[in-house]
Amino acid sequence: MVILKKASDIEEYIYQKRNSGRKIGFVPTMGALHAGHISLVQRCKADDMMSVCSIFLNPTQFNDKSDLAKYPVSTDKDIELLLNAGCEVLFLPDADEVYPGGSELATTYDFGYLETLLEGASRPGHFKGVGQVVARLLSIVQPHTLYLGQKDYQQCLIITRLTQLTGMDQMKVVICPTIREADGLAMSSRNRRLTETQRTRAGILYQCLVSIQAKTEGGDFAVVRKECEELMQAKGIAPEYVALADARDLNPLENYNKTIPMVALIAARVGEIRLIDNILINT
Numbered sequence: 001m002v003i004l005k006k007a008s009d010i011e012e013y014i015y016q017k018r019n020s021g022r023k024i025g026f027v028p029t030m031g032a033l034h035a036g037h038i039s040l041v042q043r044c045k046a047d048d049m050m051s052v053c054s055i056f057l058n059p060t061q062f063n064d065k066s067d068l069a070k071y072p073v074s075t076d077k078d079i080e081l082l083l084n085a086g087c088e089v090l091f092l093p094d095a096d097e098v099y100p101g102g103s104e105l106a107t108t109y110d111f112g113y114l115e116t117l118l119e120g121a122s123r124p125g126h127f128k129g130v131g132q133v134v135a136r137l138l139s140i141v142q143p144h145t146l147y148l149g150q151k152d153y154q155q156c157l158i159i160t161r162l163t164q165l166t167g168m169d170q171m172k173v174v175i176c177p178t179i180r181e182a183d184g185l186a187m188s189s190r191n192r193r194l195t196e197t198q199r200t201r202a203g204i205l206y207q208c209l210v211s212i213q214a215k216t217e218g219g220d221f222a223v224v225r226k227e228c229e230e231l232m233q234a235k236g237i238a239p240e241y242v243a244l245a246d247a248r249d250l251n252p253l254e255n256y257n258k259t260i261p262m263v264a265l266i267a268a269r270v271g272e273i274r275l276i277d278n279i280l281i282n283t
Ligand code: PAF
Pocket: 028, 029, 030, 056, 058, 061, 130, 133, 134, 152, 155
């Protein structure tokens, strides 16, 4: 695996490969890698792409600076995981490479209502930061295909919109399924911060999503939502939202609508750790 730290070096490296006929697949990450990230690299390789991964802990997407300070960093372990997965190129820049001139000068994008609800409402400015960093990374890597994990469903829609706003819509965006632990908990870098008890209890998020999905036929979403909130609370977990939306654009739904693709989404605090998850319905 080639590890490059300078934007100009990776641009040059990829330029040569592209000219020799390789297709470029890109997996952007913030490090603290787990099987979910590795599944994206594997999918990229299965699609016969040159796999390019980036690790950059982007400060501009953290509205809560203590969350940034506590974000797990394990770069040596990450490199080992990527090597074992057969990743070909790792871009490991520092902040000056990503934001020459400072992050406050980086362009921001307007995602409209999509950045105002759910994660956008809970984490003001979060998607502006995601937009800034992903636009910059995409302009450096210029991949043919971008691989994203479904766990961050709203982020997937935001980044797809970003490719349109930046005129990069010829780039394919592939949304890969969430990888889960045996009890259904979605893999996340944040899971590392859970205590053993919290970790055991956190499986309830997925159980709630499955129960929302199971009640599509004839269920009343308001009732199901209340049941889920109570189930979480009984385990000492504080729900932030339990929501149902149109899977194509995240327009909120009051109740199940079997004629359209839907997504159920949950955000909850387990102690001070904020977890999110979602499940697709009818897609
Ligand atoms: O999902 C993430 O890890 C980050 O939001 C991303 C897309 C790498 C941008 O920093």
